Amino acid sequence: MNADECMETIKLTSRGGDSFELPYAAARLAHVVRDANDENDDGDIDSPEDVEILKVNSPCLEKVVEFLKHYHEEALTEIKTPLEDNTFEGNVKQEWYQNFLKGIDQPMLFDLVTAANFMAIQPLLDLTCLKVSCQLMGKSAEEIRQILNIPKLTPEEEETARRDHRWIFDD
């Protein structure tokens, strides 16, 4: 059977034991799902099976499944680099994807990045990483260190950075 036309649904189960049901054709965007189903290069599978995603907690997996379902209906347009704009909305024009990450807190955002990476969902990884990039945009290394509570550079490191980056420090 061709996986792309597979009408059957499967369940993805989170670390907390909650299951989320979705069509296999949508779930297979995640390469872990393909691998778990031994989908070969031609996209042929027997009968799709449920997959446990033990690395991902329930609230995060729920959000991931929401993404997978929507992506199957409306794919995310490729994000072109170099970016045209410094804002998330300026680079992602599709309203659903703009709203998808609206209002979520920072831990959820980073859980999504990690989940997208672990589950090998490239479009979700692209989208969430873009969101993080836009948060960092326009901030200096010093500001980022303060926000993230990263220790200051030692005087020696500071000197090396200054030497390497004279053209940026502009002094």
Add this chain to the structure above:
Amino acid sequence: MSRPKKPRLLEEKADTHVGGDDNAVIERSSATVDDLSAEMKAIIFGYFGPTEIMCLRCVCKKWREAAKKTIVPQAPFSVSTIDTYNAMRVMTRAIPNLQRLSILYLENFGNIFDDGEDPNIREAYKTASYTSHDIQIISRFSKLRSLDLFQASMNGRYPFLFTSFPLLQKLGIGLCDYLKFDLAMSMLAGFPLLKELEITHSPFITGKINSLRVLKDTLEKVHIESCLVRGNFMVLADFPHMRELHLIDVAVTGDVRDIGENDFPHLEQLSLPKGVVGGTDHKFLRISDVPEVMQAIYRLKDRVLSYYEWDSLWLSLSDQSPDWYDDCISSELQLHPPFSVELVQAGARHAPWMEMVWTSYTGTISHSCVGTASCEINWLDPEPDRESSDYENYEQKLHQLEQEVNFYRGYLQPPTEEEYYRICRGFIDRS
């Protein structure tokens, strides 16, 4: 019947997660960007330009590791000063996955790039006291996709240029006065993915256009101008993806009549040099060739959106041609025989009716004497439908063109030498 579904446990395969920063208070697996693995940070950095990534890498050691892995997007980065050169030197180690680089002149007088092999001696002597800078360091950017050398202070051959960048898609070389190489298949084979090749105004770049055949399946745009490149352009006719071909001021030869219906299947833009029959400023040796060449150009216009500047296409007869005639009387009168040909158009741009006009060789001067000395028009298209919305434009332009036909009224092609002298004498008698 489907088999009973058995949940499968995913092992911790391919997980690149890096543990949290010791100094940060973390309650969850990843609370901040700093906790993400270097690979994931690299994806995030991949949305920044090279300068910004160089700033981000200053945050701490882990961020430097991430910068090193980042595939830098193809935002422009140009080396044109000692400062930017020094920055690039750091970048070869800090962000080796740079994808786009432009090397320009070194701004400060007295700075050049290292001479290559077999440099131009006079130039090398002239610059002997300059401070030279290692140019080969750019070979560390092994993932480059776009490289431009423009007015770069380089002298001689630099073989590493052809062996270091297997992913290169665009190579541009312009105004490099002393950069030397001979287009050869063996060198171009070092760019198996090359789509765009632009070599302009670089007199020491030589070779045969046949060498491009090694890039047949990838090339989309070729622009070679004012270099010593030779050969027949038709060797490129079967390139399946060629969209733009500009060969200008080069010793390339050929004949537009040889372009068949299936040649250059996706061509959108075309410029040919004067050595090509039907190329820009071509000088014909035989008047009898003209109608066929104009027909060939006209057919090309149908499928090639821009064949140099269609409306300024202007071809003439070589004064070396046996068909050439002129004498002192006509020279004095500035009534030259109509030895040039022009494509003109009546109606909207790209309208499908065109004409062929014979004009005086020095049409501009003859204005002062007898108005323009055009012959009648040879139409290549049928007259447009009277109902067509463009008919008015056509009529207007037609009227204007007819007014220009004056001295050679009634001639659809250049008069014979005898006829020509008769017309001239008639003109003298009348005045």
